[in-house]
Amino acid sequence: MDMPSNLSNSAPASAALYDRARRVMPGGSTRVTIWWPPHPPYAASGQGCRITDADGRVLLDFANNFFSLIHGHAHPEIVAAVTAQAARGLAFGLPTELDVALAEEICARAPALQRVRFCNSGTEAVMFAVKAARGATGRSMVAKMEGGYHGAYDPMEVSFDSGPSNWGERIPAAVPYTRGTPASVLDETLVLPFNDWPITEALIEAHAGRLAAVVLDPLPSRVGLVPGTPEYLQGIQALCRRHGIMLILDEVVCFRLHPGGAQTLFGLSPDYTALGKIIGGGQPVGAVAGTAEAMAVFDSTLGHRAIVPHGGTFSANPITMAAGLTSLRLLTPEAHARLDLLGERLRTTLARGFARDGIAAQVTGAGSLFRVHPHTRPIAGYRDALATAAEASWLKEAFGHLLAHGVLTTPNISGALSTPMTVAEIDEAADAIIAALRETA
Numbered sequence: 001m002d003m004p005s006n007l008s009n010s011a012p013a014s015a016a017l018y019d020r021a022r023r024v025m026p027g028g029s030t031r032v033t034i035w036w037p038p039h040p041p042y043a044a045s046g047q048g049c050r051i052t053d054a055d056g057r058v059l060l061d062f063a064n065n066f067f068s069l070i071h072g073h074a075h076p077e078i079v080a081a082v083t084a085q086a087a088r089g090l091a092f093g094l095p096t097e098l099d100v101a102l103a104e105e106i107c108a109r110a111p112a113l114q115r116v117r118f119c120n121s122g123t124e125a126v127m128f129a130v131k132a133a134r135g136a137t138g139r140s141m142v143a144k145m146e147g148g149y150h151g152a153y154d155p156m157e158v159s160f161d162s163g164p165s166n167w168g169e170r171i172p173a174a175v176p177y178t179r180g181t182p183a184s185v186l187d188e189t190l191v192l193p194f195n196d197w198p199i200t201e202a203l204i205e206a207h208a209g210r211l212a213a214v215v216l217d218p219l220p221s222r223v224g225l226v227p228g229t230p231e232y233l234q235g236i237q238a239l240c241r242r243h244g245i246m247l248i249l250d251e252v253v254c255f256r257l258h259p260g261g262a263q264t265l266f267g268l269s270p271d272y273t274a275l276g277k278i279i280g281g282g283q284p285v286g287a288v289a290g291t292a293e294a295m296a297v298f299d300s301t302l303g304h305r306a307i308v309p310h311g312g313t314f315s316a317n318p319i320t321m322a323a324g325l326t327s328l329r330l331l332t333p334e335a336h337a338r339l340d341l342l343g344e345r346l347r348t349t350l351a352r353g354f355a356r357d358g359i360a361a362q363v364t365g366a367g368s369l370f371r372v373h374p375h376t377r378p379i380a381g382y383r384d385a386l387a388t389a390a391e392a393s394w395l396k397e398a399f400g401h402l403l404a405h406g407v408l409t410t411p412n413i414s415g416a417l418s419t420p421m422t423v424a425e426i427d428e429a430a431d432a433i434i435a436a437l438r439e440t441a
Helices: 012-022 076-090 095-108 124-139 183-187 197-207 230-243 261-266 292-298 319-332 331-355 389-404 423-440
Strands: 043-047 050-053 058-061 115-119 142-146 188-194 210-215 244-250 274-277 284-290 363-364 368-374 412-414
Touching: 012 115, 058 423, 076 319, 095 115, 095 284, 095 319, 115 124, 115 292, 124 142, 124 210, 124 244, 124 274, 124 284, 124 292, 142 197, 183 188, 188 197, 188 319, 197 210, 197 230, 210 230, 230 244, 284 292, 331 363, 331 423
Parallel strands: 142 188, 142 210, 210 244, 244 274
Antiparallel strands: 043 050, 050 058, 115 284, 274 284, 363 368, 368 412
16 A cells, blocks of 8 residues: 655554654654654554554565564564463573574584674674674774674774765774764774775784774675675785784674575685674574684683673573574575575666666665665775765655655665565565656656
């Protein structure tokens, strides 16, 4: 069913909920990523790849709670696992067999995934990986990519949202994301230009003695959802090995690209891997995985306090573990292959449609991920992908058009496929996205 553009008038139930929310939440929202003017529709239920909102309209869901729901909404086997565990207990101050089983499932997927510690979000996973790298090396500086998003941890927010007015020349400046970010955080964060190997190599070499870790997402969404080149990815790994720098691979999103994760797809062997989203089956989750040697910093059984203590009241809670274990067991190599084919169909159909209709846009991504860009310039890194004011305005209008016609993506028109989707949903989304960009251009 079409969703009219004047959402407040056409969606009275969502409008009323937003009015209530403004009285108890700053800005009427508790997540910055799910607010847009005048307000978002409020979800009432989800089934498969569709959401029904509070006003009874149905949305084809490619946001999938920001790429975390690889099996869509209310998958019956995941619901059954969670329901059965809830009857046995929601949380304990003790470990359960479920956290052992999920750790075993993760460790079986790639050689560098030898030990696991669970937490409750991707932000925590990256944060604890950084803390582990500092503990392992005794160094404090961390390197990350310009524009890269790795959660809400101060060093990882540096230069997440920089722009032409402050990002420096070819060598990226360390730019704070929020007011009040300590200057010391900027001094301890080295910002690298994604896919620019000469500058990245020079910067790492110049700071090698201070660097505890390089945090790397091989297919970073915020940077453009373009992959790192083999020269770039392998070059960083080689430099880390040479200088005793820990390589942290952020696979919170891109673990969905291959049964063995993005590290298998790109031929990488990180010291630490940050995980989240799909390993929780729709529940809050995060994990740090890594080699046995690297993960030993968390071990408190060696006759002393752990080098890096790690805890969390709800870490490895049985509800998340039950959902995550079921989710990963459902994500077979055959399921991966099917998602890859559907993702390629969507990206190819969009590219052909843009060319056919003379739309100055392009699509990037891999596997079950895609992102639409409101321009046609080549994209290698963050600066190429960053939309101008006019391009951002076009994208905003196109997103609103999509929402009005029953397709939900993220606000920058990126998305992730889920296993309940078929060719019919892929073609429905492609037609809607092409129409949205054509009619708002």
